[in-house]
Amino acid sequence: xxGARPLAAAVALAALVGASALLPEFQALQWTxxxxxxxxxxxxxxxxxxxxxxxxxxxxxxxVGGYAYGIAAIDLIDRTGETFSAVAIAVAAAAAxxxxxxxxxxxxNVGDVYVAIITLATTLVLLTVMSSTAGPQYHVGxxxxxGYNGMTGIPPLTYGRPGQLATPLSxxxxxxxxxxxxxxxxxxxxxxSGRPFGRVVAAMRANEERTLLxxxxxxxxxxxxxxxxxxxxxLAGAGYAAWGLFVNPVVFGLQQAALVxxxxxxxxxxxxxxxxxxxxxxxQLSASLGGGQGQATPLILGGVLIAVVLLxxxxxxxxxxxxxRRLLPALRQPxxxxxxPRRAAAPPGLRGGATLEAVDVAKRFGxxxxxxxxxxxxxxxxxxxxxxxxxxxxxxxxxxxxxxxxPNAGRILLDGEDVTRASAHRRARRGxxxxxxxxxxxxxxxxxxxxxxxxxxxxxxxxxxxxRALALLGWLGIAARAxxxxxxxxxxxxxxxEIGMALGGSPRVVLLDEPTAGMSREETARTAELVxxxxxxxxxxxxxxxxxxxxxxDVPVTMLHExxxxxxxxLAELRADERVLDIYLGRREHAGA
Amino acid sequence: MHPDQLASLALTLLTTVAxxxxxxxxxxxxxxxxxIINLAHGEFLMLxxxxxxxxxxxxLSLWLAMPVAALVVGAFGLVVExxxxxxxxxxxxxxxxxxxxxxxxxxxxxxxxxxxxxxxxPTPLSSFELGRYSVSEYSLVLIGAGLLLPTLVWLVLTRxxxxxxxxxxxxxxxxxxxxxxxxxxxxxWSFAFGSALAGAGGALLAPLAGVVPSMGQAYxxxxxxxxxxxGPQVITxxxxxxxxxxxxxxxxxxxxxxxxxxxxxxxxxxxxxRVLPRGLTGRRR
Numbered sequence: 001x002x003g004a005r006p007l008a009a010a011v012a013l014a015a016l017v018g019a020s021a022l023l024p025e026f027q028a029l030q031w032t033x034x035x036x037x038x039x040x041x042x043x044x045x046x047x048x049x050x051x052x053x054x055x056x057x058x059x060x061x062x063x064v065g066g067y068a069y070g071i072a073a074i075d076l077i078d079r080t081g082e083t084f085s086a087v088a089i090a091v092a093a094a095a096a097x098x099x100x101x102x103x104x105x106x107x108x109n110v111g112d113v114y115v116a117i118i119t120l121a122t123t124l125v126l127l128t129v130m131s132s133t134a135g136p137q138y139h140v141g142x143x144x145x146x147g148y149n150g151m152t153g154i155p156p157l158t159y160g161r162p163g164q165l166a167t168p169l170s171x172x173x174x175x176x177x178x179x180x181x182x183x184x185x186x187x188x189x190x191x192x193s194g195r196p197f198g199r200v201v202a203a204m205r206a207n208e209e210r211t212l213l214x215x216x217x218x219x220x221x222x223x224x225x226x227x228x229x230x231x232x233x234x235l236a237g238a239g240y241a242a243w244g245l246f247v248n249p250v251v252f253g254l255q256q257a258a259l260v261x262x263x264x265x266x267x268x269x270x271x272x273x274x275x276x277x278x279x280x281x282x283x284q285l286s287a288s289l290g291g292g293q294g295q296a297t298p299l300i301l302g303g304v305l306i307a308v309v310l311l312x313x314x315x316x317x318x319x320x321x322x323x324x325r326r327l328l329p330a331l332r333q334p335x336x337x338x339x340x341p342r343r344a345a346a347p348p349g350l351r352g353g354a355t356l357e358a359v360d361v362a363k364r365f366g367x368x369x370x371x372x373x374x375x376x377x378x379x380x381x382x383x384x385x386x387x388x389x390x391x392x393x394x395x396x397x398x399x400x401x402x403x404x405x406x407p408n409a410g411r412i413l414l415d416g417e418d419v420t421r422a423s424a425h426r427r428a429r430r431g432x433x434x435x436x437x438x439x440x441x442x443x444x445x446x447x448x449x450x451x452x453x454x455x456x457x458x459x460x461x462x463x464x465x466x467x468r469a470l471a472l473l474g475w476l477g478i479a480a481r482a483x484x485x486x487x488x489x490x491x492x493x494x495x496x497x498e499i500g501m502a503l504g505g506s507p508r509v510v511l512l513d514e515p516t517a518g519m520s521r522e523e524t525a526r527t528a529e530l531v532x533x534x535x536x537x538x539x540x541x542x543x544x545x546x547x548x549x550x551x552x553x554d555v556p557v558t559m560l561h562e563x564x565x566x567x568x569x570x571l572a573e574l575r576a577d578e579r580v581l582d583i584y585l586g587r588r589e590h591a592g593a
Numbered sequence: 594m595h596p597d598q599l600a601s602l603a604l605t606l607l608t609t610v611a612x613x614x615x616x617x618x619x620x621x622x623x624x625x626x627x628x629i630i631n632l633a634h635g636e637f638l639m640l641x642x643x644x645x646x647x648x649x650x651x652x653l654s655l656w657l658a659m660p661v662a663a664l665v666v667g668a669f670g671l672v673v674e675x676x677x678x679x680x681x682x683x684x685x686x687x688x689x690x691x692x693x694x695x696x697x698x699x700x701x702x703x704x705x706x707x708x709x710x711x712x713x714x715p716t717p718l719s720s721f722e723l724g725r726y727s728v729s730e731y732s733l734v735l736i737g738a739g740l741l742l743p744t745l746v747w748l749v750l751t752r753x754x755x756x757x758x759x760x761x762x763x764x765x766x767x768x769x770x771x772x773x774x775x776x777x778x779x780x781x782w783s784f785a786f787g788s789a790l791a792g793a794g795g796a797l798l799a800p801l802a803g804v805v806p807s808m809g810q811a812y813x814x815x816x817x818x819x820x821x822x823x824g825p826q827v828i829t830x831x832x833x834x835x836x837x838x839x840x841x842x843x844x845x846x847x848x849x850x851x852x853x854x855x856x857x858x859x860x861x862x863x864x865x866x867r868v869l870p871r872g873l874t875g876r877r878r
Contacts, residue, residue: 105863108866108868108870109870110821110866113630113685113689113821114866116689117818117821118863118866120817121859121862122859124814125855125859132851254635255697258693258697265690298697298701299701301694302694302696302698303694305690305697306698309681310691
């Protein structure tokens with residue numbers, strides 16, 4: 001099936017290009033515009049549908065591409081005799097603009113809503129700025145920006161060499177070229193979704209925090225996708241300017257920005273084909289219903305937007321016939337040989353433990369000191385349990401150790417290195433594996449794919465990651481569930497899977513937050529075995545409520561109370577301590593536990 | 594620099610800041626109280642301006658037409674909340690998309706009703722001399738409104754039953770519901786209140802700018818940036834962000850041209866969010 005698809009695509013492409021030779025001239029022009037619009041929609045499908053970045057700014061990159069093409073083409077055509085270099089400049093300009101904007105947004109860690117607003121505001125500010133460039137003083141070389149009326153006299157796509165007579169492309173050549181370009185971009189994005197980078201993008205969209213904790217630099221992945229999306233939108237913008245020989249600030253208007261979103265919504269947010277279907281369908285609809293003056297077009301577009309959101313949020317194409325292929329089935333094709341259910345005794349691939357230290361760390365939330373000067377040192381191998389009543393500061397300390405929160409004071413040392421300011425993914429790279437309290441797995445991916453993503457973060461090689469994923473699967477004893485979606489696993493199996501994911505990057509320190517939550521007695525016992533085995537090869541810190549589990553592990557226990565270390569010792573020693581009993585264990589003892 | 598030049602500069606600076614407060618405060622209330630972004634905010638401003646225009650044409654004095662316009666837009670917001678927003682609670686992205694659709698519809702509906710041309714509203718005020726400089730009296734009205742509207746929001750949020758309950762519903766929705774606050778009703782009033790403030794903003798813009806169906810998009814970029822730079826605290830956030838961004842816009846406009854001032858505002862906002870991702874009043878990480 002995987003081999004047949006490119007073939008089918010090539011046949012369809014050849015048919016489209018062939019058909020373009022038969023189209024009447026007027027329709028050839030119309031189809032060209034649809035292909036260009038489809039490219040613009042595709043850029044949003046990538047950024048929003050695939051990567052989950054809610055960008056309203058694709059119109060801005062489109063417009064930047066259009067203006068950049070216009071300026072470059074007007075100024076260069078006499079020297080170079082062609083305008084394809086202007087297309088390249090337009091793509092580069094749009095990508096650079098996206099890179100600048102994306103850097104501030106993603107490296108500032110601004111929220112999703114803010115990304116939407118910043119991109120939209122950027123588009124609108126460009127509208128204001130470009131509309132104000134009417135005077136003759138606003139020019140780049142010979143290219144007049146033209147204010148609200150726009151830039152005119154933009155050369156069409158032209159090939160030739162310096163000094164020779166330049167030849168513009170005919171309308172049919174233009175159509176064939178843009179159909180091929182659009183198809184190549186779509187195929188490229190499709191291929192990318194099967195590559196490790198595409199899988200990481202999909203994982204990021206499904207569960208950003210887990211992806212970060214696995215050691216992927218989510219900010220960089222987002223920036224890369226955003227720049228790629230900006231480049232594709234810029235390419236479409238150059239195509240538009242070269243098609244209409246004209247570009248004006250309307251490309252930065254609200255309606256244009258909304259159009260892109262509507263195309264993608266109608267076509268289906270994740271569907272590459274849907275981008276083209278949505279663009280062509282909506283443009284055809286608004287042209288035929290909008291009448292001569294186009295007076296009713298915004299009414300229809302607005303109505304479509306509201307109706308799609310209220311009635312078919314997943315988009316028309318997937319809703320109608322599953323035409324849109326979702327990303328996730330594509331993801332289900334990693335190398336998957338027969339799974340041998342052999343049980344490994346040792347956790348695979350660990351490279352030895354490291355120490356983890358907290359030195360006088362403190363974290364305040366408003367007036368509340370959740371962690372109030374904790375100094376703790378965890379040895380390079382062996383298991384340590386962190387216990388304490390609710391509100392003792394366990395979760396906050398855990399968040400400080402994993403890097404999800406930054407302390408107000410104090411230092412955190414991993415293998416003797418200061419990681420206090422290092423972000424979660426950096427700590428993961430330095431050998432910190434984390435399992436969160438609430439199961440945080442990719443429910444729409446298979447068990448094996450979950451483990452593959454965890455292993456790839458460190459292995460950076462698809463084959464080795466697959467090997468490691470298989471080995472982990474065997475050690476965990478859930479090989480039978482390898483190809484089941486993780487969301488269908490039992491609660492206990494999900495917890496084991498997440499322990500396995502914490503081990504994907506060959507960590508030297510493993511932090512487990514309530515690994516037995518929701519488990520049966522047998523599952524708890526099995527988990528205790530796994531954790532004990534793990535403790536022989538790495539430093540393991542377990543936050544746990546379940547005293548039965550802690551007793552079974554029989555390891556040093558640290559008790560927190562009111563944000564401080566209250567007592568340390570074996571569980572038996574702690575149980576003998578009257579003060580501990582008073583605070584915490586005592587109540588449970590008397591309650592008959 | 595002459596004292597009169599200094600005074601004139603200070604006045605125009607205050608006017609720029611007040612304008613940001615006036616166009617943002619409605620959006621800030623809706624975002625702060627409901628965590629919803631109303632992408633039709635620009636069109637709510639526009640409706641306020643057109644309602645003022647209609648009031649003046651119907652013979653009302655400008656000063657009466659303005660508060661009436663605010664109430665009209667508030668009532669419109671209430672209807673929008675019941676028909677549209679309420680169905681999309683918890684679906685942030687979809688709320689933005691739906692209000693965006695609404696904004697397209699509103700622009701075109703107003704074009705059909707009033708035509709696409711620009712309508713002017715004459716102000717009953719003229720200008721006065723400040724040394725060698727002429728200052729419009731209306732800018733004083735704007736500065737007054739920039740003080741009055743946040744004060745009004747503060748009074749409503751702290752001195753009314755609605756305000757206390759709405760703030761409770763914002764902070765801990767489950768807890769508020771458990772002690773008997775009807776959170777859905779609170780959201781309805783919050784949206785209506787924010788809409789009325791947007792209407793008031795539009796009414797105040799009416800004599801200043803041309804009243805035209807597409808006027809919303811000239812203001813919303815600045816309003817959005819002001820609100821997100823302001824952060825979660827509605828009043829202090831809006832005022833502080835207006836001060837910072839308005840100061841930057843004014844300085845760059847003064848030194849270069851007004852549209853570069855707007856570009857500078859955006860750039861400053863994006864850079865500020867890189868440093869303070871939760872806005873000026875957000876909790877530091």
